[in-house]
Amino acid sequence: MDKSNFTLLRGTTIFRVIFIMFLLALWLNGDAAIEAFLLIMILSTMVVVRWRFEPPGWTVLVDQLACILVIPFWPQAWLGMTLPLFESALKGKALYSIPLLLVGASFAIPSIFTVFFLLLSLGLGWLIKETTVLVRNLQKEADQDRQDRYELEKLKGDLLEANIKTAYMAELTERTRIARDLHDHVGHELTGATLALQAFEQLWKEDNAKAEEVFRQVSERLNDSVTHLRETVHNTKSDITMGSSRLEKICEAYQACDVTWQADGDTMRVPVYIWGILEPVLKEALTNVSRHSNANHVDVFLDVSKKIVRLHVSDNGKTKHTSEAGIGIRNLQTRAKAVGGNISFSSSDRGFQLVCVLPLESNHIFSADKKA
Structure with missing residues (x-):
């Protein structure tokens, strides 16, 4: 009780x-x-x-x-x-x-005393009843809050696990593709070249006229192997720019006003799923600048420390003060909270500012990574 x-x-x-x-x-x-x-x-x-x-x-x-x-x-x-x-x-x-x-x-x-006593008991009973109702309502609200927090934590864990599994599956798929290419092309050509070399050695000892032809085949197979190896290495490089380079290109492509990009820290430590949040956050921030601010300059700063990554976007324009987030920012705030982070913003006569802070070290991440 x-x-x-x-x-x-x-x-x-x-x-x-x-x-x-x-x-x-x-x-x-x-x-x-x-x-x-x-x-x-x-x-x-x-x-x-x-x-x-x-x-x-x-x-x-x-x-x-x-x-x-x-x-x-x-x-x-x-x-x-x-x-x-x-x-x-x-x-x-x-x-x-x-x-x-x-x-x-x-x-x-x-007597009047009896009337007073009766009214006092009536008031006391009513007071206890109302207090009981109030306490029960507060308990229901507290239980609902606990349930909401539990569901949010569960959603956070599920999202982290899904992100890590997605990154792991993408990596596994790429490894499988590389292994298949090496086996089907480079391995096949190298095996053929090895057999041709053995035949060439035997013909060379016998001073057979076909030795020259066999040597030419060996040379072609080795050249084909080198070509396939180069293609495989080239295909391992993604055509899509990722990480801080992707954020920098978004800033360079922004046409509404000048954007200054600055990054500090080891961006190689940032996992893939974090970049998957930072990119839409930057796009949403620049979109808000275009729609709601008359700024002529935007500063974008990415700071990667030991435990967190922080993206700060600010402009020098004037916007109408508001504390209500739009649908886009609310959705991004939900995604940030799911990984243990936070997104805050402000708009005033000093311009629009948005700050996204995401953790790099999380027990959920480490546990899910070990499972993977």
Whole structure:
């Protein structure tokens, strides 16, 4: 049970016990009527039942009926009405107080003190009920927040694992292609050249006229092997510019205004999936400059440290101040959070600024990399 709920339950139980002890003291200081004792026993039994179980709300009518029957014999039974009135307010069932109102209309309530006591119990029951509802709502919100954080962490782990698996599969595919090319072309030609060399050696020893022809075949096969080897090496180089060079080319291709590009740190340490986030972040930042700023210069700075990579984009224009992110930035913020990073931005009369910070060292990354 939650600590706050336990406190409310304990407070309710304490109120019930104190009230029973109060009635018992009144009975002992009075004429000790047997009807009063029976009323106290009935109310005590109902208190125990409500403490141990969760009876229906209509059971407060039992308390009221017992008090109504005893009022003619023991006037202090009016104070006994405090407990069912408290329970009615606690259950949020005001209609259960109608019997009390009918009795009050038939018999005069003994004193102002009794009226005050009844109203106090009604207010106390209502206060505890509202507090309980508030605590439950807060607990639901807290549970929902915990669930959202759990789902976000799970999404983060899944995305990291998918990124690493994608990079691993791309690397594995490229290795397979290179091995296949080497086997199908270079290996075949080298095997043929080896056999031709053995034939040439035998013909050379025999001073056979075909030795010259065989030597020419060996030379051609070796040339073909070198050619295929060069093509294979050339094909391992991607036609698409990656990493910081790709970001630099995006800056060079930007036409709206001048862009100054600067990079610091060892960019070779940045994994592929990080570049897959930095590239759309830079494009989105430059797009926002074009749409919302009258800048004539943009500064782009990439800083790679031991643990993080930081991309900072700022311009010298004037933009309308806003704290709401557009769809593009919100999507990028989700991607950044999925890998443990963050994207912040600001727009004011001093221009547009965007900062993307992504971690290079993560337990998720290392664990997934070891699995791969």
